[in-house]
Amino acid sequence: MKKTIVIFILAAFGYFLAITFLAPEFESNRNRNGVKNVYLDKTVSELKTANTVTAIVVNFRGFDTLGEVTVLFLAATALGSILFKKRHHIGERTVMLPASSIVGSGAKLIFPAIILLGAYVFIHGHLTPGGGFQGGTIIATGFLLMLISYRDFSISHNILSVIESLAGILFVVFGLLGFMNGGTFLQNFMGTGVLNDLFSGGVIPIIYILVGFKVAAELTGLIYTILHEKG
Amino acid sequence: MVGSPVLLIAIPLLAAFLVPLLGMLWKELVRIIPGLVLAYLLVLSTSLYLEVLNSGTIVETIAGWSAPFGINLVFSPLTGFLTTIMTFIGLIIWLYSYRFKRNVEFEAAKKYFIFLMLLVAGSVGIVITGDIFNQFVFIEIVGISAYALTAFYTGRNSAEAAFKYLIMGSLSASALLIAIIIIYSQLGTLNMAEISANIHNMSPHYRVIAMIFFVVGIGVEAEIFPLNGWAPDAYTEAPGPVGGAFAGIVVKAGIYAMVRMMFTLFDISGPMQILIVIGMITLIVAETSALRQEKLKRMLAYSSIGQMGLVLIAFGMGTKAGVFAALFLMLNHAIIKPLLFLSGSHLTFNTTDKYIKEITGMAKKMPVVSVLFALGALAISGLPPFSGFWSKLSVLTAAADENMILIITLVLIISVVEIVYYFRVLNRLFFFSYDEKVSVKPHKPSFNSMIAMFILAALILLIGFYPSSVTGFIDLAADDLLNTHDYIDKVLGMIQ
Amino acid sequence: METIEVIRLGVYGASILLILIGLYAVLTKKSLIKIIIGLSIIDGGIHLLLIGIGYIKDGTAPIFSPGLEGAASRMVDPVPQALVLTAIVIGFGVTAVALSLIIRLYRHHNTLKIDEIKNLKW
Numbered sequence: 085m086k087k088t089i090v091i092f093i094l095a096a097f098g099y100f101l102a103i104t105f106l107a108p109e110f111e112s113n114r115n116r117n118g119v120k121n122v123y124l125d126k127t128v129s130e131l132k133t134a135n136t137v138t139a140i141v142v143n144f145r146g147f148d149t150l151g152e153v154t155v156l157f158l159a160a161t162a163l164g165s166i167l168f169k170k171r172h173h174i175g176e177r178t179v180m181l182p183a184s185s186i187v188g189s190g191a192k193l194i195f196p197a198i199i200l201l202g203a204y205v206f207i208h209g210h211l212t213p214g215g216g217f218q219g220g221t222i223i224a225t226g227f228l229l230m231l232i233s234y235r236d237f238s239i240s241h242n243i244l245s246v247i248e249s250l251a252g253i254l255f256v257v258f259g260l261l262g263f264m265n266g267g268t269f270l271q272n273f274m275g276t277g278v279l280n281d282l283f284s285g286g287v288i289p290i291i292y293i294l295v296g297f298k299v300a301a302e303l304t305g306l307i308y309t310i311l312h313e314k315g
Numbered sequence: 316m317v318g319s320p321v322l323l324i325a326i327p328l329l330a331a332f333l334v335p336l337l338g339m340l341w342k343e344l345v346r347i348i349p350g351l352v353l354a355y356l357l358v359l360s361t362s363l364y365l366e367v368l369n370s371g372t373i374v375e376t377i378a379g380w381s382a383p384f385g386i387n388l389v390f391s392p393l394t395g396f397l398t399t400i401m402t403f404i405g406l407i408i409w410l411y412s413y414r415f416k417r418n419v420e421f422e423a424a425k426k427y428f429i430f431l432m433l434l435v436a437g438s439v440g441i442v443i444t445g446d447i448f449n450q451f452v453f454i455e456i457v458g459i460s461a462y463a464l465t466a467f468y469t470g471r472n473s474a475e476a477a478f479k480y481l482i483m484g485s486l487s488a489s490a491l492l493i494a495i496i497i498i499y500s501q502l503g504t505l506n507m508a509e510i511s512a513n514i515h516n517m518s519p520h521y522r523v524i525a526m527i528f529f530v531v532g533i534g535v536e537a538e539i540f541p542l543n544g545w546a547p548d549a550y551t552e553a554p555g556p557v558g559g560a561f562a563g564i565v566v567k568a569g570i571y572a573m574v575r576m577m578f579t580l581f582d583i584s585g586p587m588q589i590l591i592v593i594g595m596i597t598l599i600v601a602e603t604s605a606l607r608q609e610k611l612k613r614m615l616a617y618s619s620i621g622q623m624g625l626v627l628i629a630f631g632m633g634t635k636a637g638v639f640a641a642l643f644l645m646l647n648h649a650i651i652k653p654l655l656f657l658s659g660s661h662l663t664f665n666t667t668d669k670y671i672k673e674i675t676g677m678a679k680k681m682p683v684v685s686v687l688f689a690l691g692a693l694a695i696s697g698l699p700p701f702s703g704f705w706s707k708l709s710v711l712t713a714a715a716d717e718n719m720i721l722i723i724t725l726v727l728i729i730s731v732v733e734i735v736y737y738f739r740v741l742n743r744l745f746f747f748s749y750d751e752k753v754s755v756k757p758h759k760p761s762f763n764s765m766i767a768m769f770i771l772a773a774l775i776l777l778i779g780f781y782p783s784s785v786t787g788f789i790d791l792a793a794d795d796l797l798n799t800h801d802y803i804d805k806v807l808g809m810i811q
Numbered sequence: 812m813e814t815i816e817v818i819r820l821g822v823y824g825a826s827i828l829l830i831l832i833g834l835y836a837v838l839t840k841k842s843l844i845k846i847i848i849g850l851s852i853i854d855g856g857i858h859l860l861l862i863g864i865g866y867i868k869d870g871t872a873p874i875f876s877p878g879l880e881g882a883a884s885r886m887v888d889p890v891p892q893a894l895v896l897t898a899i900v901i902g903f904g905v906t907a908v909a910l911s912l913i914i915r916l917y918r919h920h921n922t923l924k925i926d927e928i929k930n931l932k933w
């Protein structure tokens with residue numbers, strides 16, 4: 085009975101969405117000359133950053149990214165707070181079966197390559213697709229692989245928390261440095277270099293590398309907290 | 316130049332990242348630093364507000380890109396007014412919980428204060444930002460800190476309340492994203508001022524749909540019916556001061572977002588039926604539910620929702636007097652409701668269920684706290700000479716100006732209902748004798764929490780006896796909200 | 812109908828379908844984990860929709876790699892891509908908090924059935 089009602093409601097809602105998004109006027113009224121042209125233009129001429137998405141994420145809408153990094157930080161803190169117990173049992177794992185030696189040595193073999201790939205992705209975030217969030221996630225998957233293939237693989241929570249705090253602090257500090265020379269928060273205050281060079285884009289690659297460190301540390305911390313949670 | 320509005324966001328975020336590091340040096344710092352930050356925010360916000368009143372709205376650009384290309388912050392008489400209230404309440408909540416959390420371990424206390432600080436920072440961000448997607452990000456920051464604060468006590472049913480809140484919150488965030496998608500695809504911009512300047516070029520069909528999704532998306536934080544199902548549980552299960560923070564800070568930011576969306580983004584002038592209808596339903600449902608509650612905090616939560624309904628009705632009138640009344644109500648509610656939550660959580664300190672019957676006769680054991688609670692109860696039900704009276708009076712006069720008889724009748728009836736359920740509590744509190752079997756063990760309030768409550772009580776009396784001390788500020792804020800063209804010119808004027 | 816039109820309807824239709832599937836899971840499923848999976852599916856649909864509105868005919872990625880410096884007019888809208896990055900991260904944070912709440916609820920009640928966790932009124 086309940087399912088029928090739900091299906092009717094969803095059908096109505098789906099019809100509502102369909103007439104909104106599938107109607108031809110949604111496409112014909114679409115504004116193709118909004119802020120995007122300015123972004124595409126200024127990215128090349130002023131920021132000298134090849135990847136426009138990176139330029140938007142870190143510079144034009146960098147304030148969003150600061151908020152986004154805060155959301156991740158909050159999520160990691162919230163996880164610790166919600167799963168907080170008076171007596172800690174950290175160290176024991178609910179995953180009981182040991183991984184086979186093939187998985188173990190394979191993981192050891194791939195792990196450095198994963199870390200290297202992640203670092204490459206976030207260092208070249210302003211030139212090629214990718215960036216801090218993507219690179220950080222790749223690094224965290226490397227740690228996830230190690231955590232599930234070695235039962236006693238452990239990471240110091242304090243080191244993770246120092247890395248994520250330092251990266252966050254440096255992000256805000258680089259933002260505040262933008263106030264130099266009468267600029268504004270998060271302003272690009274460094275020389276921008278030549279388009280498509282590794283050292284180009286001024287402050288953009290630096291901030292994105294910091295984001296990469298922060299995301300990697302936070303995601304690893306999240307995985308670690310949940311894995312070591314005894315249900 | 317005393318500082319820049321962006322510091323209102325940047326400093327708390329910097330401090331939030333710093334606190335875990337400093338906590339490793341000296342454990343007391345995790346309690347002190349958030350307090351210093353909140354005090355700094357209050358000072359900065361007040362001085363910026365005074366500057367704004369003298370020299371006009373400050374529009375702050377970020378990353379050197381003026382609107383509509385970059386994100387910009389708008390610190391106007393209206394946003395400055397709300398920011399000052401929010402940072403003030405944040406500081407009061409910190410002062411109250413400074414020792415309240417003393418018996419909680421270091422790790423938990425650290426996280427509590429980080430969440431509290433980011434809750435305030437996120438709410439301030441919702442208010443001062445001039446970009447809809449940035450507002451979405453701040454709504455999520457507030458959301459996650461609120462979920463975590465709701466689930467703070469591991470012993471209660473708090474996880475359930477937080478889960479409920481999270482489901483509603485993330486569904487509504489999805490609705491907000493859909494609204495942003497529609498607006499971006501049709502207008503090609505995310506800046507509020509530019510959207511407002513171009514909104515009449517959008518086809519009416521899409522305007523209505525985007526508005527519906529916006530109302531759903533913001534409604535959860537603004538506690539409108541039927542999106543407020545989370546509120547009573549979250550208020551009940553969260554620690555006492557957090558209930559005060561929700562009522563004093565988060566809801567105000569939600570209402571602001573709603574009103575800014577209606578008045579500025581969609582540029583509607585004149586009476587707004589949608590706000591009046593939503594407000595009336597919220598008011599009636601919430602106040603009648605409050606009448607039936609047996610738990611003190613649940614009752615306060617429903618009362619808080621009801622007040623927000625009243626605020627929406629007053630905004631919905633769309634006139635200067637209506638907006639004035641609504642802002643006055645928001646100010647009073649932001650001061651009175653935290654007082655009720657703070658004193659109420661002292662009265663029910665030693666009980667987990669927080670039943671009203673458990674505080675029978677507590678006035679004889681905890682006279683000061685009971686008197687403070689009574690002051691808050693009398694003020695919020697709109698009795699003279701307390702501050703709540705003047706805001707209710709201004710709602711009635713605003714409605715009378717527009718000949719809205721229905722609203723006048725409704726507000727009067729609801730006032731009677733409010734008086735009934737608050738007096739039910741006061742009656743038990745003062746005129747029943749203390750009974751060891753039903754009542755809870757009294758608890759000695761800490762010194763700093765008494766100071767926090769006395770400051771709030773003093774403000775209630777001050778506004779009650781000298782309403783003219785705040786009406787001037789509210790008047791300017793109301794003008795600011797109604798003047799959409801001025802807002803657009805101020806924000807976009809810099810590229811011309 | 813042109814191919815581009817078919818693709819457009821396909822992408823929008825798929826995202827609407829994903830949103831509906833996710834909502835169905837949230838509204839009818841009894842297990843808390845399945846509800847969270849539903850929320851993630853809704854998120855996925857919305858992200859697809861957001862990417863979809865940025866597409867233009869014969870568009871390329873908005874990256875000025877060597878050899879593509881003058882291709883700005885053919886590039887797809889980069890703004891939705893930046894927004895979707897933010898939205899994904901936020902969705903991830905909310906999901907992580909939700910999962911930790913589920914762990915807490917499981918610890919308390921020893922069950923994930925929503926019917927059996929009813930200390931508060933739903």
